[in-house]
Amino acid sequence: MLLEELLQNLNGIRTDALAALQSAKTDAEIEDVKNRTLGRSGAVTALREVMAKIPPESKREAGMAFNETKNAIQNALNEARERNASATEAAEAIDVTLPGRRPAAGRLHxxxxxxxxxxxxxxxxxxxxxxxxxxxxxxxxxxxxxxxxxxxxxxxxxxxxxxxxxxxxxxxxxxxxxxxxxxxxxxxxxxxxxxxxxxxxxxxxxxxxxxxxxxxxxxxxxxxxxxxxxxxxxxxxxxxxxxxxxxxxxxxxxxxxxxxxxxxxxxxxxxxxxxxxxxxxxxxxxxxxxxxxxxxxxxxxxxxxxxxxxxxxxxxxxxxxxxxxxxxxxxxxxxxxxxx
Amino acid sequence: MKISFKWLKRYLDLPLTPDELAAKLTMAGLEVEAVERSGSVPEGVVTAKILSREKHANSDHLSVCKVDKGDEVLQIVCGAPNCDAGNVVPLATIGTVFPDGDGTFTIKKGKLRGVESFGMMCSARELGLGNDHDGLMILPPETKLGIPMNDLLDPDVVYDCSVTPNRPDWLSHFGVARDLAALLDSEIRENPLALPEAMDNVPEDPALVSVEAPDLCPLYAARVVQGIRVGESPDWMKQALLSAGIRPISNLVDITNYVMMETGVPLHAFDIRNLKGGKIVVRRARPGESIVALDGKKYDLTQDNLCICDEEKPVAIAGVMGGEYSGIQNDTETVVLESAFFDPDSIRLTSRKLGLATDASYRYERGVDREAVLAAGRRALSLILELAGGNYTVRCVAEAPKPEPRKITADFNRIRALLGMDVDDARIVRILGKLGFRKETAENVFTVPSWRIYDAMGEADLAEEVARIYGLDKLPDVHIRAMTADYGLDAFKVLEGLRADLTKCGLDEIVCGSLIDEKSATADGIFEPGDLLRLNNPISLELAIPRPSLLPGMLATVKRNAARRCCDLAFFELGHVFCANPAKFPEERDELVIAMTGRRHPERFSAESREVLDFYDLKGVLETLMDLRRVKSFSFESAEDPRFVKGVCAVLKIAGRQAGVFGKFVPALTRGFKLQTPVFGAVIQLENLLSAPERSILYQPVSQFPVTARDVAFLAPRDLENKAVLDFIRNAHVPNLESVELFDVFEDESLGAGKKSMAYSLVFRAADRTLTDEEVNQAHERLRGKLEKGLGVELR
CATH class of the missing domain: 3.30.930.10 (Bira Bifunctional Protein; Domain 2)
Structure with a gap:
């Protein structure tokens, strides 16, 4: 029973997180997903406590599912971050042919x-x-x-x-x-x-x-x-x-x-x-x-x-x-x- | 001075082309500034005979001719009306180069309307031989064909020479020839000054001449020739005079001019009918006397002017110009020929005072060879007898005692050392001998020839002659000897450093003129007319006053640039200024002036490009300058000055002494400037800046401990100066306060009238430990309390 519930929870968190990361546009949104899932008080982290209560015979299965979920979210996070970084970079691009700010330098006659x-x-x-x-x-x-x-x-x-x-x-x-x-x-x-x-x-x-x-x-x-x-x-x-x-x-x-x-x-x-x-x-x-x-x-x-x-x-x-x-x-x- | 190549050849052999001779003269010190050729045509023009003439098929005015140039028959297309068969004409063959304006143009094989042509037949004008351009120049039918045209002509080359003032002996053809003989190591063939004295054997008539001013005229010779016939001069003489730039007039006048150009001794001929009493008196002019000279102008004379007079009146201005009525007429029969030596200074003075310079005065004031005076007279006499006939009947020579010839002792080793040239003793003696410096004894003592006494004073002059004739091109290349220089003397280096610092501050240097007009000089309200130095002989009123300040030039420069739509300016000038009032300034001193206007960053874009320079930009420049120059102690204080707007003006003090004043220029000084922005400027006394005590650079250990920052902000009366706050904080001796910086100041209606908000950031740090918050808070609080009480500000 506990195992089933855990697996379901993990699945739900994963689906939500992946969807949220899919649509995340800003660094803040991405980091928010991370905090809600893998963060110190995130949902995945919270499930560690449930893990402790899992009967020994199911521990292996539960552990694998837990790690799988964590990795999937982490991978999605990395992807989203990378995607976002290149988008930010593009927005940062400037016209390098605009004049530079010259330090004042006078000339001798x-x-x-x-x-x-x-x-x-x-x-x-x-x-x-x-x-x-x-x-x-x-x-x-x-x-x-x-x-x-x-x-x-x-x-x-x-x-x-x-x-x-x-x-x-x-x-x-x-x-x-x-x-x-x-x-x-x-x-x-x-x-x-x-x-x-x-x-x-x-x-x-x-x-x-x-x-x-x-x-x-x-x-x-x-x-x-x-x-x-x-x-x-x-x-x-x-x-x-x-x-x-x-x-x-x-x-x-x-x-x-x-x-x-x-x-x-x-x-x-x-x-x-x-x-x-x-x-x-x-x-x-x-x-x-x-x-x-x-x-x-x-x-x-x-x-x-x-x-x-x-x-x-x-x-x-x-x-x-x-x-x-x-x-x-x-x-x-x-x-x-x-x-x- | 014009020197003719042909004329020179009368006196010596010249185995040189005219161009080689020009180079030789220039390298010997007689600079040839221009070479004029007369009577010659370009190489490649030869004589040729037209054999046949046919009409050009495609042209109304062109003809096709067969032309024989001796060794070849050529086809030439010609447009001249007279290119008839049988005519002998000049033909420019292919490759002939003609001058054309500043450039040249070369005859090439070409086609004229489809018919080939192998040269050009020429008119006189095309060859520079005259003005005739109606048709081809026709040569005598018996002319040999194929010979260079120049062989038929008698070309001459005239050098326009610049004669240095030390060489009056070069003001004659024979004088130049004499120098050339030394230069070419050849002999003079014909000496016009060496006619036999025997020809002068006529009765002496002491009554003919009386010299009343022997100091100004130590030698005067008059020779009387009767029965002459005035007429035209022969062609050779006319040509010679023309080549020297003198217009031929009549044989008598021409002879005097010719002999002057030949020997350098000016001569004059009087008609004896115009000499009242038949005699000549050489004296100073008397008060009130005047003369109408040959130029038709009347000259008032004074005692300074030496005159040639008859019994009654001046008939010539001695050594300068003859009188209008005393000269040679067409019917002159008896002539009195003058050859004389006059004092150079006296002639110079007279020529200068009367504003009358002539070929004669030019020679006399530079110095005529006194020893040549009688001989030149003989030379003229012989030409008169030859060309105008007559009998030489009587003469009179009045001469004061001659000065002893100058002798120079030479040390040949010293001459060699001075020149750095290895010329042996024999060569030195030979060179000097050729130039007329005679060595009569075993010692190296040389007698200066009479024509060089104006120049040759001592050994160095002999060294110059040796170098000149031996050839300066033989100077060896030597290594420059190293020497330790005392750069403490190098006053210029200090100024170079200052200029470098000023450019680092973003200022461009300008260099203005030193002479200005009185109005600009006094416009700044600092200088009164009485403070100005004034030139005695200004060129104009605009350039009459040595500038009392660099400011007028600076403002004019800003104005001029603004008028040309250059409105973003940051200038400095550094230069000498002058003051006649010792109570105000020393007579001559150095000043530094700065002016700034326009945009702060004209080359930038967006909002930055619209920022306009203000007072603090100028002040920042001065602060950076003080920093770059490591000025130990300087300060700024508000001040009043007529040049700057009240309240936007400050003085720069260095070590307590005022070094300069700066601010925003008053409208009166920038009126009419085509500028939208205010102009700021500084006037700095360089002496006070350069003498500023320097901050020595001693390393201060850098603290390794962290800083603690606090702010303090308060409302203050509007007139509370930043400096007062900083001084107050400094004097409050706040423990561990490392630095204080103003980071905000503003005025706003909400603050109340007469108030402003000021905010300072305080940085605390100890050298030996990390400060606790408590310590800092305590110090901070204590300072806040002191500010409130001591400055009466409202803490915020």
Missing amino acids: PLTKTIQECCAIFRRMGFVAVTGPELEDVWHNFDALNAPLNHPSRDPQDTFYMPDGRLLRTQTSAVQIRTMTGMKPPVRIISPGRCYRRDTPDATHGVHFHQIEGLYVDTSVSLADLKSTLMTFAGEYFGREVAVRMRPSFFPFTEPSVECDFSCVMCGGKGCGVCKNSGWLEIAGAGMVNPKVLENVGYDPREVCGFAFGFGLERLAMLKHRIGDLRLFSDNDIRFLHQF
Whole structure:
């Protein structure tokens, strides 16, 4: 009698549970079925007590039926869970092509990038980047640099003057004078920064521009050292083999003076519109520091000598990024800035 | 300076093509900026004779010709009206390359309306030999066939050279030739400055010239030639002048110009009829004097201006330009030829002051070779006698004592070391000798030639000459010597670090101009007109003031971007600013300016994309910046500032010192901006930021014990600042309180007017044990009580 009742109960629980699992749509429904049947106070679990009362001769049959029911419900549960999981997954699917949430990241101005790239290259060669005032006196900007009194660059036509006779520096060599005045050789510095020239602004001129000047003064420094330094720089900055050509030139600050051309970074020297078919780009003015300049900062030109060079950063950036108009740099259009 | 290839060849052999010579000159320091060819045609154009002409079957205007080019008869289709049989014409054979605008165009075998054509017969214009385009260029019938057209022509190449200011000796053809002789290691064949002095053997008339300002005119020579005939110059001279860019006028004027272009010494010729008293006085102009120069303009002269005068008045501005009425006329018979040396500075000053620059003043101010002055006069004299006839009758040379020639002692080892080039002693001596630096004794002492005294001062200059002639292309590649750098000096590195931190905060860098106008400079209510530095010689009023702040440039940049519909902006700029009022700021300092406006996440979608930046975004940037820079102690306090809206403005204090101010810009500063969103900004004094004491990084042990969290929420008066609450809690010294964070603040009508709700989460943790609930509850309760009493808030 007891056995029959048990078997019937088990059967009933199983049928109900399987039907419920069949139609269960959510995790909660499935777990509910589990709780009602196999859970701690579930119907199947409750039948354990009945099992204890089953006479020994029927125990085997009862045990088998009990386990069978339990397994059937467990299997159905697993099935239902799996079925439901894949359904949930499908509902979880998202459009992975929607834009990601970018952490805010600002960008440096292309001129700053250029300055920093140059500084990094020269630092690897042992140079230190120094800065100085933009409002300069005539001594540091012209006199100490051996610019003759009648030099056209001194003309108010070309240089911005203040009422007291000081000026907005026309090159960053003034910083070199300040640095040399304050220290003993060896000196190996670069001075990046803003300079001013009284030009009417257009596509290739502005009232301000940026340059880097380099200076190396020591007991034996040669023109050959200068060439190698600039060659190393050119190759690293443009990321390709760049030939450097030197031509005699004239700057009051240096003697001998040279004009440094880089083989055209556009055409590799074959000739193109950018290099006006010459294969060369005029990049830097350079030379061996004029002995008078060394004297002006209290060095003895019989004991030390040095090289100096300078070039425009706008031009370098324009060449590297093929920017055609200087004014873009100070226009600061965000669509321009975001390209760098 | 225009230099003609043909002209140069008069003085020395040039075993180079014009292109090779251009490269040679450039590499020697005389930069050839442009090469113009005249009188030459492309390679491949040859002479040819038209044998027959037939009408083209499919065209009204084309003809089909058989043309003999010496070694071959070709069929050519031609559209010219005069392609008649028997004519000898230039023929561009297949492969000839013509210039075409910026590019080129090549003659190819082609078909014209079905008939094959093997070249092109040319007009004068097509060959660049003139303007005639009515028909083919017809050559003399006896012309040999099949020879290059260039053999019939006399082509020239003119170099447009840029002469550096240290080389006035390059401002003449002979000067360039002299340098080339050293460069090519060849000899000067003909020296126009070496005519025999004997030809100058005429009576000296000291009364002819009186120099009253020998300081400005140390040498003046006047030579009188009578009975000349003014007329046209011969073709060779006209062509030479044209190649140098000078218009031929008459033989006398042309000769003076020619000799200037040849030797670099400017000359002048006066008609003696126009010299009152028949004599020349070289003196400073007197007050009130003026002159009408050859350009027809009247110039008022001052004592600074040296003049060539007759007995009464100036007849020329010395070294610059002659007077309108004193020069050569068509009927001039007696000429006074001037060759002189003037002080370069005096000529420069006069030229600058009068705004009058000429070929002569250009040469004088850069420095004429004083030693060449008499010889150049002789050269002109001989050309006058040859081309205009006449008799050389009398002369006068007034000369002040000459300066001693400069001598330079050279240490060849030092020259080699300076250049890093291995040039032997003999080579150095030879190079310098070729350039005119004479070595007269066994010591290495060199006498500087008269034409190089403006440049060659010392050993370094000799080194330059050696490098130039030996060839800079022979510089060896060397290894860069390693050197330990003192990066403590590297002020730029600090700024690089700051810039990197600013970009990490999501700001884009801008770089604005330093010169602005007064209105923008004073718009911010901080700077008065008296605080501004001013340029003495601005280019315009818009660019007259060195910026007192980066703010005007920043605001202009925001405005400009907004006008272009770029409205989500977060910018910073870092740069020098200037102030004339030491009570306000140092004269020159570094400033950092930030501006932010628009959406917080413009690239995101849905609700996030509509979030608009507010004050706390800017403040967060500053907080992150302080954190990245490890600023040890900083705080924010509400403040008032004319640039920012009252109540939405705060100062950033670093170590108790004000480092910057920020907030929402007042409407006056953003008026006219095409923006829907408010603009926030910060102005920071870099000095105070960079000098901030740095928080050192010392490891703090991390507690292994769990946290216990509690909240506290209360109603507070609207004006109770978060900072006041935090400071209060900090000062309450609550045991084991690890952190306090505001997690909610809101205002609502239901809370009552002037009230707001604030809620803080408190985290308790001990370093050495797990806290009991009891301990925490006790601390929490005690804090609640203190808040209620101390801050007068209503606990919720």
